[in-house]
Amino acid sequence: xxVSEQLLQILIxxxxxxxxxxxxxxxxxxxxxxxxxxxxxxxxxxxxxxxSFAAFGESETTGNLAVCAxxxxxxxxxxxxxxxxxxxxxxxxxxxxxxxxxxLQGTNYFQxxxxxxxxxxxxxxxxxxxxxxxxxxxxxxxxxxxxxxxTVCRIELPADVAEMKAENQEFxxxxxxSEATLVPGTRQINLAAxxxxxxxxxxxxxxxxCRESREEVLALARKLKAPITHTLKASDIxxxxxxxxxxxxxxxGNPSGYQGIMKCDLLLMLATDFPYIEFLPHKTDTIQVxxxxxxxxxxxxxxxxxxxxxxxxVESLLPKxxxxxxxxxxxxxxxxxxxxxxxxxxxxxPERDIEPLHPQIFARFINDHxxxxxxxxxETGTSAIWAANHIxxxxxxxxxxxxxxxxxxxxxxxxxxxxxAFPNREVWSISGDGAFNMAMQDFITAVRYDLPVKILVLxxxxxxxxxxxxxxxxxxxxxxxxxxxxxxxxEYAKLCGGDGIRVEKAEDIEQAIIMAKNSKKPFIIxxxxxxxxxxxxxxxxxxxxLGFGTSKAKEVFQIxxxxxxxxxxxxxxLNAWFx
Numbered sequence: 337x338x339v340s341e342q343l344l345q346i347l348i349x350x351x352x353x354x355x356x357x358x359x360x361x362x363x364x365x366x367x368x369x370x371x372x373x374x375x376x377x378x379x380x381x382x383x384x385x386x387x388s389f390a391a392f393g394e395s396e397t398t399g400n401l402a403v404c405a406x407x408x409x410x411x412x413x414x415x416x417x418x419x420x421x422x423x424x425x426x427x428x429x430x431x432x433x434x435x436x437x438x439x440l441q442g443t444n445y446f447q448x449x450x451x452x453x454x455x456x457x458x459x460x461x462x463x464x465x466x467x468x469x470x471x472x473x474x475x476x477x478x479x480x481x482x483x484x485x486x487t488v489c490r491i492e493l494p495a496d497v498a499e500m501k502a503e504n505q506e507f508x509x510x511x512x513x514s515e516a517t518l519v520p521g522t523r524q525i526n527l528a529a530x531x532x533x534x535x536x537x538x539x540x541x542x543x544x545x546c547r548e549s550r551e552e553v554l555a556l557a558r559k560l561k562a563p564i565t566h567t568l569k570a571s572d573i574x575x576x577x578x579x580x581x582x583x584x585x586x587x588x589g590n591p592s593g594y595q596g597i598m599k600c601d602l603l604l605m606l607a608t609d610f611p612y613i614e615f616l617p618h619k620t621d622t623i624q625v626x627x628x629x630x631x632x633x634x635x636x637x638x639x640x641x642x643x644x645x646x647x648x649x650v651e652s653l654l655p656k657x658x659x660x661x662x663x664x665x666x667x668x669x670x671x672x673x674x675x676x677x678x679x680x681x682x683x684x685x686p687e688r689d690i691e692p693l694h695p696q697i698f699a700r701f702i703n704d705h706x707x708x709x710x711x712x713x714x715e716t717g718t719s720a721i722w723a724a725n726h727i728x729x730x731x732x733x734x735x736x737x738x739x740x741x742x743x744x745x746x747x748x749x750x751x752x753x754x755x756x757a758f759p760n761r762e763v764w765s766i767s768g769d770g771a772f773n774m775a776m777q778d779f780i781t782a783v784r785y786d787l788p789v790k791i792l793v794l795x796x797x798x799x800x801x802x803x804x805x806x807x808x809x810x811x812x813x814x815x816x817x818x819x820x821x822x823x824x825x826x827e828y829a830k831l832c833g834g835d836g837i838r839v840e841k842a843e844d845i846e847q848a849i850i851m852a853k854n855s856k857k858p859f860i861i862x863x864x865x866x867x868x869x870x871x872x873x874x875x876x877x878x879x880x881x882l883g884f885g886t887s888k889a890k891e892v893f894q895i896x897x898x899x900x901x902x903x904x905x906x907x908x909x910l911n912a913w914f915x
Contacts, residue, residue, distance in 0.1 A: 338675055338789025339468050340365040342502035343432075343491065344655045346475055348375045350483075350511055352403050354756050355379065355432070358414075362434020362495040379756060379785065382777040384411055387750035388418025389775075393753025395427040396736045397711055401483050402427075402753065407434040408495075409449035417743055419458050419488045424740035425569075428482040431459070435742070437496040438466065439539060445640075455490050464492040476511060480893035484514045501891055506537040518627050519651070520644030528649075529656035531602060535621070537665040538562040539600035545607025545627065549647035549831070553606060554580065556650050561660040563596040563669045565589075565606050566721065572729035576677060576768040582669040583676065585615045588721045592672040594874035602664070605835050611744040613741075615873075625649050628736040680725050689842035689913040691810050695719075695794045695865040697842060699726035701849040702764060702792065708732060710762040711754045715771040719794055721871040723766050730775055745774035748791060750776065755787040762853065764789045767818050770799045776828070782858040785832040790852040791860045793825045796867035800809045810886035815901045825862035836860035 337345075343366065347355075356379045357365045360526050368706040370378045381387040382672035384406040395402035404419075406412045412433035422429040436445050452462055461481045463474035478489040496700040532538060538560045546553050550573050557564050557580040564581045568588065574581045583593035597603055598617050605624040610616065621639040624632050625646055643647060659888045684700030699722040706712075708731035714723045716738050736754070738746040751765040772793045784788055797819045806813050829836030837859045839848045845863075 337502045341369040344369045356390040357405030365498040384414030386778040389416040390753035392422040393750030394757045397754045405432040409447040421741040426486045435494040460487040470632040472507040535602035543608025552650040561770035565593040565596040576728035589874040686842045692866040702728040716765040744771040748775045783851040798867040829860040834858035840860040
């Protein structure tokens with residue numbers, strides 16, 4: 337057994353079944369070991385960046401360690417973005433990178449990169465193998481840290497060490513995934529109960545960390561007559577159809593979600609490090625509960641910070657709090673949320689048949705037809721807005737994306753990672769054209785592995801979310817910089833060996849969604865949509881009003897002075913607003 341084979345056996349014993357990557361000289365012995373194995377598969381990608389996003393998609397949907405790989409210098413560097421996404425989403429991913437032979441390190445050799453320095457920020461631990469003797473211990477240390485800290489670690493395998501005889505097999509042992517629970521102190525639970533019993537209007541702001549405590553949080557909300565506002569990442573925990581849920585706050589939130597946490601007199605922040613401080617109250621009494629002590633008070637001042645697991649906290653708290661009887665606060669907000677949803681359903685009516693089409697209609701029909709256990713990957717940008725507003729992530733549905741890192745190009749590769757992990761579940765990717773263009777080369781990989789991912793590409797030939805950012809800053813959109821020159825994505829899908837359809841008429845949307853759902857091949861819906869759609873946050877401050885006003889004034893001035901591009905842009909916006 338050589339070091340590469342030893343490494344692979346440790347991964348197999350840990351439960352790893354896929355390695356996503358691009359091979360090369362320093363990884364060749366590792367890849368040959370995989371080739372001989374019947375327990376793990378090499379998933380060869382066109383680009384290492386897509387491989388690392390695929391590892392994220394696998395890990396985020398399974399909760400288990402996932403692995404990506406790239407060879408020396410350049411190949412390893414391509415992994416970085418997907419690894420940062422995994423780090424920020426707190427999902428365990430292990431990167432295996434090659435390195436030039438040890439005798440040549442430090443000589444500025446061909447493709448030499450000091451990967452330790454490069455990966456220092458993204459990795460919590462790096463197992464840099466110098467000798468076969470140390471390999472088992474530091475490999476296992478990297479895996480234990482990645483799994484139990486829910487983070488990213490790296491193993492560096494020099495080309496010469498990769499083929500050496502393995503040593504110290506006796507140091508290999510079954511690795512442990514912690515089942516410990518961080519229980520908050522009794523004194524703090526009593527203080528929280530006292531604050532809750534003295535409050536009138538209580539609201540809950542719930543994050544992704546509530547995944548294992550959904551029923552407990554719902555029981556608390558019912559007892560306290562508290563509305564639940566949630567983060568985007570928690571949309572598949574507290575879905576649109578759940579009692580007391582009033583939606584999102586933040587840049588892509590809705591009025592009832594925003595008012596829930598801004599109009600209460602006591603806010604319970606449960607397992608969230610929500611970053612947008614302008615959408616948080618700063619004079620309201622706030623209790624925050626988190627397993628990471630560094631998150632307490634990170635975004636707003638607290639009356640009480642509790643270091644602990646949400647499920648343990650709520651289970652201990654429930655018997656100590658009095659049941660509230662006044663339902664006025666929660667009733668008004670849930671009624672507002674129902675009206676908001678009805679308005680959004682009307683916005684997504686196929687009778688709104690202007691061309692280019694409204695993107696909301698596509699999201700509405702995906703919601704209608706996707707299975708109850710579908711996995712959705714959502715790109716960064718306006719596609720996340722339409723998904724959040726028009727898809728209810730009920731039952732066993734999951735939503736994943738780059739919600740903390742905010743990277744483009746997460747949609748397709750993370751959908752592939754999820755499909756590798758769950759070959760019998762529907763996997764939908766909702767993507768803008770700009771993001772899909774970054775990752776589309778690995779659609780060929782989806783075809784190679786017969787992954788029936790369903791990809792909605794919202795094709796408006798523009799970086800629409802960036803346009804909104806420009807307008808908010810008071811700039812007239814730089815239309816040349818925002819423009820996307822696109823191919824016919826449906827024809828591209830067929831050229832690659834998959835399937836697809838281009839949709840330009842509202843009457844064809846539902847049938848296209850059904851075709852994608854039933855396809856056994858990777859399928860692209862090329863949705864030709866209006867670039868003039870405007871999605872406003874639930875609260876617009878004076879800064880935003882001035883920004884948009886200044887932007888529109890500049891656009892009008894450019895139109896008056898003969899700018900035809902701005903005139904076409906304004907016409908699309910007017911069509912979207914008034915249809």
